[in-house]
Amino acid sequence: MSNDTAKNQNQLDPIMQIEQLSVSFPGQGKKRNFAVNNVNLTIYPRQTLAVVGESGSGKSVSAMSILQIIPTPPGKYEHGKILWQPDPNVPVENLLDYNEKQMQTVRGNQIAMIFQEPMTSLNPVYTIGEQIIEAVRLHRTVDRAQSIEIAIKALSDVGIADPASRLKEYPHQLSGGMRQRVMIAMALACEPKLLLADEPTTALDVTIQAQILELLRHLQDTQDMSIMLITHDLGVVAENADVVAVMYAGRVLEFATVENIFERPLHPYTRGLLKSMPVLGQSVHRLPTVVDGATIPEDFPAGYHVEPHVTTPDPEIGYGGKDARLYEVEPEHWVLCTPASGNPIQPSQPGLRYRRVMAR
Numbered sequence: 513m514s515n516d517t518a519k520n521q522n523q524l525d526p527i528m529q530i531e532q533l534s535v536s537f538p539g540q541g542k543k544r545n546f547a548v549n550n551v552n553l554t555i556y557p558r559q560t561l562a563v564v565g566e567s568g569s570g571k572s573v574s575a576m577s578i579l580q581i582i583p584t585p586p587g588k589y590e591h592g593k594i595l596w597q598p599d600p601n602v603p604v605e606n607l608l609d610y611n612e613k614q615m616q617t618v619r620g621n622q623i624a625m626i627f628q629e630p631m632t633s634l635n636p637v638y639t640i641g642e643q644i645i646e647a648v649r650l651h652r653t654v655d656r657a658q659s660i661e662i663a664i665k666a667l668s669d670v671g672i673a674d675p676a677s678r679l680k681e682y683p684h685q686l687s688g689g690m691r692q693r694v695m696i697a698m699a700l701a702c703e704p705k706l707l708l709a710d711e712p713t714t715a716l717d718v719t720i721q722a723q724i725l726e727l728l729r730h731l732q733d734t735q736d737m738s739i740m741l742i743t744h745d746l747g748v749v750a751e752n753a754d755v756v757a758v759m760y761a762g763r764v765l766e767f768a769t770v771e772n773i774f775e776r777p778l779h780p781y782t783r784g785l786l787k788s789m790p791v792l793g794q795s796v797h798r799l800p801t802v803v804d805g806a807t808i809p810e811d812f813p814a815g816y817h818v819e820p821h822v823t824t825p826d827p828e829i830g831y832g833g834k835d836a837r838l839y840e841v842e843p844e845h846w847v848l849c850t851p852a853s854g855n856p857i858q859p860s861q862p863g864l865r866y867r868r869v870m871a872r
């Protein structure tokens with residue numbers, strides 16, 4: 513095998529694998545609530561993984577755990593691994609083993625995060641130029657003149673006209689959509705390998721939302737970047753994701769290609785979520801009851817007879833139980849369930865094994 517072939521194959525390795533991650537916060541009395549409960553997720557290079565689920569399902573805590581920006585206490589990383597390999601030529605490392613100093617080399621540099629509200633990231637008392645330049649100089653060894661050039665290019669890349677004069681403006685002088693673009697410019701100026709986008713367009717009107725998402729897709733293609741897109745908007749998922757993880761009560765219930773999630777959802781919760789999707793001309797409903805009043809996945813009935821590659825499971829039974837794990841019940845389609853005893857199928861780490869983005 514030539515070196516080139518070996519390298520190309522190597523690049524098919526995931527950029528990130530989250531394994532059995534659990535994060536808790538204080539609950540009632542001495543009990544702790546698991547905001548993230550044995551979560552497994554995999555992201556490949558240049559892939560967009562959408563994490564979807566209702567409010568409080570653990571999407572943001574999962575993303576914030578990657579950067580270790582959960583306040584501890586009260587939060588606690590209970591266990592798990594966040595395996596990170598930004599480049600196939602460097603060894604895989606567990607970010608949860610990193611100390612604060614090591615994490616600073618990752619945050620905003622290898623992995624950047626953007627939020628729903630750009631003012632969370634932008635400081636109102638500094639010009640946007642000062643802020644982008646500071647971010648660039650923190651992470652890249654460039655002089656001031658070079659950092660100004662990078663800032664101008666970053667603003668121009670996100671579609672801001674006359675970027676040199678925009679650098680001198682303060683955040684409040686910009687519209688919401690513009691601020692969102694500035695935040696993306698700041699996040700991307702350091703060319704991260706992974707962008708964590710937490711509801712990046714929820715606060716924007718539909719036209720600007722479409723523009724920003726189009727921009728992210730374009731930047732992803734040109735910058736060789738993976739995106740973890742957190743959203744509760746299934747329309748955004750359908751348009752932007754390669755793979756989808758459905759979260760509920762801190763657990764990943766289903767993980768599959770975007771096509772499989774929409775065309776052949778297997779978990780009853782995902783089916784409910786899709787039914788609650790607004791349809792033109794119909795009123796929007798809240799998510800219907802999940803499964804017979806069960807509120808946590810463990811309460812769902814156990815004993816689902818998993819037959820690998822059989823795609824018509826009985827939706828009434830078998831998605832819970834304390835032993836529920838993610839099983840690949842058909843190719844590239846993982847569901848949280850408990851196989852009936854005697855079934856040889858083994859739980860496995862979800863993740864697509866090829867770069868779908870290249871085929872897009």
Ligand SMILES: Nc1ncnc2c1ncn2[C@@H]1O[C@H](COP(=O)(O)OP(=O)(O)OP(=O)(O)O)[C@@H](O)[C@H]1O
Pocket residue numbers: 537538547565566567568569570571572573574583586587744
């Ligand atoms: N600092 C904190 N202290 C206590 N509990 C917290 C804290 N941060 C998050 N949680 C809890 O963790 C759970 C998961 O929250 P998370 O923000 O990840 O949900 P989410 O799916 O991102 O929801 P949303 O769409 O509303 O952002 C929630 O029950 C929340 O109350």
